[in-house]
Amino acid sequence: MSITSPLGHPQAQPQPQPQQLTPVSDPVLEIKNLSVDYGYDGDPVHVLRQVSLTLGRGEVLGLAGESGCGKSTLAYAATRLLPPPGLITGGEVLFTDRDGRQTDILRLNDAQLRASRWQDLAIVFQGAMNSLNPVFRIGRQIADGIRAHRPEVSQKEALERSAELLELVGISPDRLRSYPHQLSGGMRQRVMIAMALALDPQVLIMDEPTTALDVVMQRQIVEQIADLRERLGFSVIFITHDVSLLIEIADRIAIMYAGEIVEDAAALDVYQRPRHPYSSALLHSFPPLRGPRRELTGIPGSPPDLSKLGGGCPFRDRCAFAFDACSKVNPELVHPNVVGDDPRRSVACLRHDPAAVRAVGEEPLPVPPELSLR
């Protein structure tokens, strides 16, 4: 998306910074203007509004935000796994295969979608407690995914492959004959990861894969994912509310708020030089895993009711830097108004977008020092 796009503010003025947001090179998954509603009736809740996000090949992209901000919804909608009454109302989800062939996941028919699932793009779900079918042995559950896509593989071969996969995630292969209730939470989560890797997918979406686990287990799993990514070369979208965890593992971080992406930048940039007031606040509500200690502050207020959003910036009521224009126009992703920033990063905040502020007849305010750290 470009800031000169006529949609948001037609009278955009020239900016001092580079105007084009540099696209991610060699993307494997591009989500473009994805919109999602909850409810099929005349009065649905817009849980995602024109969200765009690009995942580069081999990249680990972190997706963070408070619960209810739509980060899981984004993952489920992009894979069309969102349960009723979820409804995708627009956008594209482009998957680029290794040979450069592009498909829009939202336009696939049922058979094509089934064939693409697990093969191209696999998901590790939140809460491994319920992600495994309680009445089947885990070997069978890994193998059935393989056999659904490779009918020529025999059950025996599929189970052998399952054993390899279990070893890959550090579980003894004799666990193949275990039922889910015989495994600990951490083991179940590893089984889910092993299962997701069964067909060597190019994209792995992980939805809060470590939330239900204790800290030691979290660490192990995160390290394991990083290690597997090195060896197998898949791309990852890692969803969590724990930003400090993302800094450990992600190359790039996108911060979501109220169904929109508000900041998208390299992991270290988000951590050291947040440009959006929400990112900054979010960082200050988690203790850093390493590095100097810093003061923890919460974020005042609570996320807005998505069904009651008017125009304007959804964060304005909780924002320390809000001004008059924030209630008039909802900011779009633009390059931050800070000299010398990485040209690939973007932020949706009116403090960084004087043109949009002028467009509604307000006087722009400068970027506060907290949001222009160098």
Place this chain on the structure above:
Amino acid sequence: MTIDTSIVEEGEELARPSQAPATGAVPAAPRRSSRGPRKFLFLRNSKAIAGMVILAFFFLIAIIGPWIAPYDPSARSDDILQPPSWEHWFGTTHLGQDVFSQILVGTRGVIVVGFVAGIVATTIGVIVGVIAGYVGGLGDETLSVLANVFLVIPQLPLIILIAGQLPTVGGVTVALVIAITGWAWGARVLRAQTLSLRRRDFVEAARANGERTWRIITAEILPNLTAIIAAGFVGTVAFAVLSLITLSFIGIGNTGEWNWGTVLYQAQSQLALQRGAWWWFVPAGLCIALLGMSLTLINFGIDEFVNPRLRSTGLNAKSLRQRGIRPRIGFTPVVYEAKEDRA
């Protein structure tokens, strides 16, 4: 999955005592279920409303039936085995009795037995279920086994066994026998729910505060069981009605009191089938079905109120089809109708 909003709703609604069904008029609230005053949600459920209306109708008949009946239901006349006519809406029996009057007069017996049995059985069920679930341990084991024993023992034969050996069987006796054999289902469900409530924070907090047990049960637990108790009550009434009618049909408890079952008993024993006198047994059966359906509908309403996942998606299938939406798991429907602007 966090994105499944219904789960959140479920928790909220369970924690919130439901409004008693008879609170009065249905408010003209918006149709959306996830917003607006939730306490009237039950009354906005069309199934529940339909059920309550039918039930109210039978209640009315139970009260005024004997007064508005055109004939004495036992009075014989010369119009023997007449098909329905203006004089006899539901025709006449082999003795020239008016079937319509029998049905009208018999409603009271059905309703009284159904509700007396329902109230008694529900009371036993609440006491056993809540105590078992709250006390836990050996007391729970004992009471659960007791309830399960009563569930497994076939109720109708047991009722027949008891009622068949009583010298005289009046309506209330039958109601009590039904209640004694029919409380177990409610107790079982209530026990499970009490057990899960007991582990909830607000109950734990009350216990930690040193609240007395009976106060916790009456003030913290019972209000949260309202919907389940109501469902159990409605279910027991339905069971009691069916049992009463079955008993009457096989000839137990026919001491001159009319009810729909005695009508069927006479029809069967006087070979109404073979004589082609369909009017003799069809109306009573339809009344039973209608009453039973009204109770089932009320229970559907309660079920959907307690477990929002069961709600049909609440919209008409036609408009969904027009928009090309087929709600299902695993394949989110895609429609390209989003507005272009972000705000």
Place this chain on the structure above:
Amino acid sequence: MRFFLRRFMFYVITFWAAVTINFIIPRLLPGDPVSALIAKNQGRISPDATEALRALFGLDENVSIWQQYLDYWNLILHGELGISFTYFPTPVTEVIQQALPWTIGLVGIATIISFTIGTLIGTGIGWRRGTWADSLLPISTFFSSVPYFWLALIAISLFSVTLGWFPASGSYDRSLVPTWSWEFIGSVIYYGFLPAMTIVISSIAGWILGMRNMMVTVSSEDYVTVAQAKGLSERAVMFGYAARNAVLPQVSSFALSLGFIVGGTLVMEIVFSYQGIGYFLFTAVAAKDYPLMQGIFLVITLAVLFANIVADFVYGVLDPRTRQEG
């Protein structure tokens, strides 16, 4: 194994309870109808049989209640249920022996058919929510509200009296001699078809609704979404993941509601004059044949208990969590 041990204990307790109820009821209720019957048949009943009846119904005032209870158990465990007054002087056990196979054949087969078909239909309706299939729900609600026997009356008046397709009563052609001949078996099936269909139609609604609700609940479990994410075929997800788990509570509710269903279907035998347990129970009630009533109640309870054990076993096979500790 703890699961099965607990269940076994439960069955022992239930059996004990059923026998004890049988013991208590005639002693608790006012009046003494059995003495009157014995007196009426004075001289025709053998002393042994009189003895047994006195023990079964607690007619000996001078024997302590505890001794009565022990004697009662002794008789029950020896299969002694007294003699029937209606079919005098046939022992109750013999009457039941004649009737039981018919009931098991009719009620058993019809119930299994109803459960299987109902569960399958419920699977489909629950899986395809919001389609035409939902319109089956109101129809099944109607059938679940009607007493079984009334449906039987309608079936007879429609298919026997009006159309004449099926016989209205009996369990086989009386002109045939009961043997294992094709002709006789065919006659049994012909006579049993209408009662069986009536049982199926009236009891199927409950299974449809129960399975539908469980499918709806299970469909929103994470593992079903995972199964879809894996790209499994619709059939594999629907049966292997959703229905496979939804059927578990269905099986336990089968066990629990069996007593209720059997009660309802027994009345069906009365309407069809089908010579099973229910029909004999009805004649026993009409003739105040208390020994037969008590014996039939005991046998029905035993049969339901046995069916429960089978259902428990099936559940144990279907759900690995009951098999292993964990």
